[in-house]
Amino acid sequence: MINGRPYVGRFAPSPTGRLHLGSMVAAVASYLDAKVHGGRWLVRIEDLDPTREVKGVSSDILRTLESFGLGWDGPVVYQSTRHEKYREALDSLMISGLAFGCACTRKTLAKADGSRVYPGFCRSGLPKGTAPRSWRFKMPRGVSLSWHDRVVGRQSYSPDSVGDVTLLRADGHWAYHLAVVVDDADQEVTDIVRGADLISSTAAHVGIQRALGIPKPKYAHVPLVLNAEGQKLSKQTLARPVEIKDSREVLSMVFKHLSLPEDMSSHPRDMMSSAIKHWGKKWKEEDE
Numbered sequence: 638m639i640n641g642r643p644y645v646g647r648f649a650p651s652p653t654g655r656l657h658l659g660s661m662v663a664a665v666a667s668y669l670d671a672k673v674h675g676g677r678w679l680v681r682i683e684d685l686d687p688t689r690e691v692k693g694v695s696s697d698i699l700r701t702l703e704s705f706g707l708g709w710d711g712p713v714v715y716q717s718t719r720h721e722k723y724r725e726a727l728d729s730l731m732i733s734g735l736a737f738g739c740a741c742t743r744k745t746l747a748k749a750d751g752s753r754v755y756p757g758f759c760r761s762g763l764p765k766g767t768a769p770r771s772w773r774f775k776m777p778r779g780v781s782l783s784w785h786d787r788v789v790g791r792q793s794y795s796p797d798s799v800g801d802v803t804l805l806r807a808d809g810h811w812a813y814h815l816a817v818v819v820d821d822a823d824q825e826v827t828d829i830v831r832g833a834d835l836i837s838s839t840a841a842h843v844g845i846q847r848a849l850g851i852p853k854p855k856y857a858h859v860p861l862v863l864n865a866e867g868q869k870l871s872k873q874t875l876a877r878p879v880e881i882k883d884s885r886e887v888l889s890m891v892f893k894h895l896s897l898p899e900d901m902s903s904h905p906r907d908m909m910s911s912a913i914k915h916w917g918k919k920w921k922e923e924d925e
């Protein structure tokens with residue numbers, strides 16, 4: 638139980654490419670943490686953008702997880718089936734004045750100052766007759782976006798450094814920040830264990846959760862796997878997909894990365910069971 642709620646963890650891959658070592662680290666870490674807490678571990682396919690989706694990858698991801706001994710609890714949720722929920726959340730933010738239509742094009746934003754943070758051009762409203770292209774979250778100012786991260790410790794971001802993130806994109810697709818917050822809440826996820834590349838996204842999520850009156854899950858951002866050039870493994874950096882036939886070798890690399898003993902017993906399922914014990918010793922912490 639976490640703050641009176643039964644532990645629910647999740648792994649939420651985007652089907653834009655097959656799983657690689659970096660995504661396996663997030664999968665294994667979230668799985669082990671759920672199991673060590675006696676919790677459920679869910680899988681959610683984040684297929685928000687059909688133009689980036691690679692055909693057949695969702696089922697490949699599920700097959701790979703299973704072969705690595707990572708069985709999920711309950712039905713797999715596909716974000717492509719949940720558009721109505723995102724619409725409801727956006728409507729409620731609009732009603733409370735916490736979402737605004739934005740008419741900026743990529744070009745306008747690129748010219749602004751080259752920074753990643755939205756410069757707030759449309760925050761105070763659009764000129765009469767101007768149609769919004771996208772919808773953004775009106776990140777309340779003057780509050781700190783903070784949480785205790787179980788791996789990296791206390792995190793605190795100013796709303797200015799996060800900015801008014803996109804909720805509904807100009808191409809009509811729902812944005813990750815809205816969908817992830819809505820789904821984690823609907824699936825009653827209590828604990829999010831994922832890669833450290835999403836730390837700054839968490840700051841945005843904390844702001845959206847607060848605006849929607851959603852309980853804040855606990856977060857643990859595990860270290861990223863980097864390639865020889867020091868870049869995060871990803872499709873963009875041409876990370877090699879993991880192969881089911883190499884599951885023991887891959888698991889042992891994942892364990893090494895997570896500072897767990899790399900014992901290669903006979904079956905991935907047994908390797909996972911023994912890793913649960915070690916994870917328990919290393920990571921389980923007092924409930925806050």
Ligand code: GLU
Binds near residue numbers: 651
């Ligand atoms: N779908 C995201 C990704 O594959 C991860 C989202 C999350 O764990 O919150 O990078």
